[in-house]
Amino acid sequence: SIDVLIPSDKEEDPDVIPEDSSLLTLQIRKKALERREETIIVDRACRQETLAYEMESHAIGKRPDNPIDLVEEGELLLTLNIFYPVIFQKHKDHKPYQTVLVLGSQKLTELRDSISCVSDLQIGGEFSSQPDQAPEHISKDIYKSAFFYFEGIFYNDKRYPECRDLSRTIIEWSESHDRGYGNLQSVKMEDYTFNDLSLKIGFPYLFCHQGNCEHIIIITDVRLIHHDDCLDRNLYPVLIKKHWLCTRKCFVCKMYTARWVTNKDSLAPEDPCFFCDVCFRMLHYDAEGNKLGEFLAYPYVDPGIFN
Amino acid sequence: MSSVPGVQADCEELLGAFQEADTVRFERFAELWRERRFHTIFYGRIRALERNKITKKTLELAQQYFLPPYAFQIRVGALYLLYGLYSTQLCQPKQKIRIALKDWPEIQRFQQDLIDSQHYDAAYIFRTLRLARAFLFTAMPKLLNYRTKKKIQENEFKEEFKDPSNRVNSLITNDVLEELMNIHDHYQKMKCVISADKSQPDKALSLIKDDFVVTLKDITLEHHEWQQNRMKLFQNAKETDEIPNRKEEGTLLETEGSERANALARIKYKSYSAVVEVSKSRRHRQVKLESSGSESNHGKSPRRSKKNSGRSQPARRRDSLEIREETVTRHIGMPVITEENSDD
Numbered sequence A: 001s002i003d004v005l006i007p008s009d010k011e012e013d014p015d016v017i018p019e020d021s022s023l024l025t026l027q028i029r030k031k032a033l034e035r036r037e038e039t040i041i042v043d044r045a046c047r048q049e050t051l052a053y054e055m056e057s058h059a060i061g062k063r064p065d066n067p068i069d070l071v072e073e074g075e076l077l078l079t080l081n082i083f084y085p086v087i088f089q090k091h092k093d094h095k096p097y098q099t100v101l102v103l104g105s106q107k108l109t110e111l112r113d114s115i116s117c118v119s120d121l122q123i124g125g126e127f128s129s130q131p132d133q134a135p136e137h138i139s140k141d142i143y144k145s146a147f148f149y150f151e152g153i154f155y156n157d158k159r160y161p162e163c164r165d166l167s168r169t170i171i172e173w174s175e176s177h178d179r180g181y182g183n184l185q186s187v188k189m190e191d192y193t194f195n196d197l198s199l200k201i202g203f204p205y206l207f208c209h210q211g212n213c214e215h216i217i218i219i220t221d222v223r224l225i226h227h228d229d230c231l232d233r234n235l236y237p238v239l240i241k242k243h244w245l246c247t248r249k250c251f252v253c254k255m256y257t258a259r260w261v262t263n264k265d266s267l268a269p270e271d272p273c274f275f276c277d278v279c280f281r282m283l284h285y286d287a288e289g290n291k292l293g294e295f296l297a298y299p300y301v302d303p304g305i306f307n
Numbered sequence B: 001m002s003s004v005p006g007v008q009a010d011c012e013e014l015l016g017a018f019q020e021a022d023t024v025r026f027e028r029f030a031e032l033w034r035e036r037r038f039h040t041i042f043y044g045r046i047r048a049l050e051r052n053k054i055t056k057k058t059l060e061l062a063q064q065y066f067l068p069p070y071a072f073q074i075r076v077g078a079l080y081l082l083y084g085l086y087s088t089q090l091c092q093p094k095q096k097i098r099i100a101l102k103d104w105p106e107i108q109r110f111q112q113d114l115i116d117s118q119h120y121d122a123a124y125i126f127r128t129l130r131l132a133r134a135f136l137f138t139a140m141p142k143l144l145n146y147r148t149k150k151k152i153q154e155n156e157f158k159e160e161f162k163d164p165s166n167r168v169n170s171l172i173t174n175d176v177l178e179e180l181m182n183i184h185d186h187y188q189k190m191k192c193v194i195s196a197d198k199s200q201p202d203k204a205l206s207l208i209k210d211d212f213v214v215t216l217k218d219i220t221l222e223h224h225e226w227q228q229n230r231m232k233l234f235q236n237a238k239e240t241d242e243i244p245n246r247k248e249e250g251t252l253l254e255t256e257g258s259e260r261a262n263a264l265a266r267i268k269y270k271s272y273s274a275v276v277e278v279s280k281s282r283r284h285r286q287v288k289l290e291s292s293g294s295e296s297n298h299g300k301s302p303r304r305s306k307k308n309s310g311r312s313q314p315a316r317r318r319d320s321l322e323i324r325e326e327t328v329t330r331h332i333g334m335p336v337i338t339e340e341n342s343d344d
Helices: A024-039 A047-057 A108-114 A167-176 A277-284 B007-021 B026-036 B038-042 B048-064 B072-088 B101-116 B120-131 B167-171 B174-194 B212-238 B256-271 B294-315 B326-332
Strands: A076-083 A097-103 A146-150 A153-156 A185-188 A204-209 A213-224 A238-241 A260-263 A273-275 A296-299 B097-100 B135-138
Touching: A024 B007, A024 B038, A047 A238, A047 B048, A097 A108, A108 A146, A153 A167, A167 A185, A260 A277, A273 A277, B007 B026, B007 B038, B007 B048, B007 B072, B026 B038, B026 B072, B026 B120, B038 B048, B038 B072, B048 B072, B048 B097, B072 B101, B072 B120, B097 B101, B101 B120, B101 B135, B174 B212, B212 B256
Parallel strands: A153 A185, B097 B135
Antiparallel strands: A076 A097, A076 A213, A097 A238, A146 A153, A146 A204, A204 A213, A213 B135, A260 A273, A260 A296
């Protein structure tokens, strides 16, 4: 039994490293701790760490209220890494990604709905002349098509009538000349669940939406569901890890998140320049709402909006 | 970080001491564990996120020792280590041990071996872990993560923990020997059927040695023993001072292969009346050709040259080839033996 392994004679504090330990691990850890004590003034978890830990563990052990939603034994659990589409210079070594858990019996469309990408929220159009009339339609509503690419087959989202087959272009291109790709097929996304697919772990696949916003998807793990996992079907696909992106603040007040970006602005010190709503209006429009100076203004959605 | 610093050294040290102790009893392991106060490996004011990661990595490291090609004793030690680490971890809820699907049949076989060899404490520990739901059944043993490493780390596990790779044994297994025996019997029966005298095969048809299966078994056994002796010599030469980790493994604890081999050899000896007792000669370090005795040399070479044609014989029975006799093959089949046989 466990009593054999832990001496229960005295109370031990897990935070204190025992002095006379023969374990190399503890000696190394002790040195690191001492170094930390010397250099860090306040040693507690920063908010990024708290968020990361919360995200990882918030879904553990949850049970549904409705027994129909209980995940069955023998269900597969996949871990997907969905990479962000932006390519910054500093991301050359490791691209930022978010990690999602999905059940094997879930449809591809459910995953598609759960992917939150900032490009979905973009509002197109230049609105310097009519700042109040920025439309409410975000890109997600206008351009609904999307597809997944797994193992030579394109899974297109065809739930709405305005969804187009984005993969048709690629298929026609590959068939036009003998480019060495096997035949690529195109099917409907809503007819398939993850259990129907045959996938490779660690191999990059694609998710494309908005016509040109491409995300790489990598499957890192497939395993059987465990008693300690979240067993509420409604909560899946569950996000367990997100990359923290710093939001751009308004150039003027440096407090609020930027909502407008201007180009060729004679009133602004740099190009492009970011403003929050209040500062934007105060700077660029007079009391009657007339436009002052020359500029082009676009509504801006910050990538850090999902923090 | 890709590995917790110092954990590998500590685990190897503990497993080495367990191997030293030369037993598979859990009490002994628990003593060693208590000596080192191994449960404190998770101490040191680690915050929750970090602690999850460290525990996961430690369990992953210990799990690697649980699978082949490690020696039996090391694997039992790894099982105890996994049990200890799993029970004494500070994470809540507990981090699980990942086992890949491809390893499960191997582990089940291992458990069956434990039960068969009556190591009930180890089997009980394994069962406790199963009941506590300590295992995660995954497709791949390691969870992937994507960071380009500055340098690729080679996991150098200690050579002494591994079983000496016994290629001969893995080729000539019990199943192979049994099949050989069956085919041999069948062949003999076929020869009887087609000869004039129904009770025994024609003299003209005896093209192979009748007891080659036994000889094969003996050769395998001798090779195994030679390998062990060689390892011992090698280790003794290396050993300069009293480092307990350096002792060679497997001298007292016989591997299962040789246990079964011995049992099978005994059965064979009983069934075959003509016992071919081979004389062992001096061991040499040459890799090319092994001289294990005068008898087996004779048995070896003609067998090699004749076995293949012997198999194809049933198709051509009344050929001119049947003129060849056993005595003639002895001349043809003499290999180039560079060692001499001392006890001839």
